[in-house]
Amino acid sequence: MERYALVFRGHRFGYEVQAIAKLFLPGVRFLLCEDGQPEPEAEYCLLTQITPTGDALTLLCRAVLPEGARESVQTQPTALSGNALEKALCTQLYLLLREMTGYTPPWGMLTGIRPVRMITQAVQQGCTPEAACARMREEYLVSEEKLRLALETARVQLPILPHAQEEIGLYVSIPFCPTRCSYCSFVSHSMDSARALIPAYVEKLCEELAVLGNIIRERGLIVQSVYIGGGTPTSLTALQLRQVMEAVAEHIPLTHAREYTVEAGRADTITREKLSVIRQMGATRISVNPQTLQDSVLEVIGRRHTAQQAVRAYETAREMGFDDINMDLIAGLPTDTFEGFADTLSRVMALSPDSITVHTLTRKRAADLYTAQGLTGVQEVSAMAKLAADRLPQAGWRPYYLYRQKNTIGNLENVGYARPGKENLYNILIMDETQTILAAGCAASTKVVKNGQITRVMNYKFPYEYIGRFDQLMEKKQEILRALDAGGRSAGEDRT
Ligand code: SF4
Known part of the structure; x- marks a missing residue:
């Protein structure tokens, strides 16, 4: 297998940058290299770097791929940070790779697993489905084909979704x-x-x-x-x-x-x-x-x-x-x-x-x-x-x-x-x-949703554990009761 290095300099957005790289390089296993580590020897390389230069930030994306070598440089205000900076860097890399490979990922830069929720939640907060789609188009570069699919799905779901907490x-x-x-x-x-x-x-x-x-x-x-x-x-x-x-x-x-x-x-x-x-x-x-x-x-x-x-x-x-x-x-x-x-x-x-x-x-x-x-x-x-x-x-x-x-x-x-x-x-x-x-059986995961918070309680993964440690498992049911009564633990436990 070719060896690809993914080099991050001056930022901590490695996870998100890798997700973008994977859109264009399916099946590739990257050698990761962060600040302070020497660049690994690899045939191909993707470098993302953020450097403060005076009153601005310089964002550099450089790709050496089978298609050739190319780089893109942009400046951003120093005030840009956190999610906005991550988004700017990922967008820059996405556009560079799209141009080099000639491939346009149908869901654009969207890597989340529930795109329809972006529409249904926006509607529940008073937005129109069309406005939610416009945001997905502009910010995440989602294709018209996938926007249509997400929108049609959201329209079917919206009347079905409301339910009482119990x-x-x-x-x-x-x-x-x-x-x-x-x-x-x-x-x-x-x-x-x-x-x-x-x-x-x-x-x-x-x-x-x-x-x-x-x-x-x-x-x-x-x-x-x-x-x-x-x-x-x-x-x-x-x-x-x-x-x-x-x-x-x-x-x-x-x-x-x-x-x-x-x-x-x-x-x-x-x-x-x-x-x-x-x-x-x-x-x-x-x-x-x-x-x-x-x-x-x-x-x-x-x-x-x-x-x-x-x-x-x-x-x-x-x-x-x-x-x-x-x-x-x-x-x-x-x-x-x-x-x-x-x-x-x-x-x-x-x-x-x-x-x-x-x-x-x-x-x-x-x-x-x-x-x-x-x-x-x-x-x-x-x-x-x-x-x-x-x-x-x-x-x-x-x-x-x-x-x-x-x-x-x-x-x-x-x-x-x-x-x-x-x-x-x-x-x-x-x-x-x-x-x-509520879920029963091996590898089943109970999910208690209360007051907008989610608590998960996992059963044992393998049948022999489920059978052999059943009494301990039943003790864990207290966690379900606590979540039902108290309204869930920290939402941070649930990464969706
Ligand atoms: S092994 Fe069973 S669970 Fe897995 S894909 Fe086949 S039918 Fe589905």
Whole structure:
């Protein structure tokens, strides 16, 4: 791999400068060099430097890249400091790299993961959506294409977002999958390695649901949405799935629940018997996630099912009466092409699910591929995301939630598109970060939102810890109670 040095002189904006550099140099690992350190030997180099010169500051950005060498110098008033100075330096570097590489990142300089919140929050503070978009365009250089997407999403969300403080969501984690997909970045355990733990896991999960049920009742909370996710919840047997869903029904007050989702996920785990349990136990929405309908890609990513099986699982669910089905797709899977993605999208649209979620592969898992392909790979994945954003709204699926994960290819987005009325409240509110979510199970994270402050309480990450240290975990529930009663700890604990 080529070696790139990232040299910072006279400032402490290394994190932000690196985020900008990564937009243009996907998959590159930088050698970092701060003040006082000698410059590392590297083939390519990005230098950012701030030097006080008399009554001004000189900002220098110098890039030595495969495309050539170039630098940009600007002066700024000495009064400029903090965020404004960081912004000036990052903008200067961004413009230099954009010019040198010929690549324009679709989200411009925006590196945050919730761009839609910039609009919804501005509206809640009395601004118009258009004015919020203008700021994103001018200050962050966001493209018209992404502004349109964010604006459409915000418009769908705005009437759905308001909720009372006592209204909450419940998340139940089943962190098992039949096999581990090659790109997986979740905490998930293959059935082969975890099978023996599952009965004990289910037992403990049901116990935790009973504890959460008590908290909900004692504090007068109202459950608006339930989401059983993973992993792949349908990795459990039908009997185990029933056990979990019976615990939900027994312990959690669902009178006011507006939706109840079970992520059925992978086609190789979906059976008529499990679907029947899901329906009988009151779930209103399932997710059948092919990710791609290209058999060769499914094989490469390690999912042991065919496209046909995914289609059959979807059709079975429809026959059984499910009237709210989501399908997940991923743009940028290894070996997939634009044509392959377009074909998958057309075939999924022809099935007419109620919602379609289009993710972008996280770069962590695609490092080799995108280091090799560089910006060409990024641009192809960008084109896939754009195709979905163009075709789905035209066909009646509106974007209703949108978020960006760190390390996604091209810093692109994940977008949920839904038929009107089929928007998933849980997905919207978890991204908006304004609703308390109580979470049960391994690697689950409870989030208490009160008076604008957020407290997170994490469960243990691995099933053996969750089972073995369950009593300690239940003691941690006191933290949830304290947060619910006291209104959260310092907002600084939550970096969004
Ligand atoms: S189905 Fe999802 S959670 Fe399970 S291994 Fe694959 S990507 Fe990970």
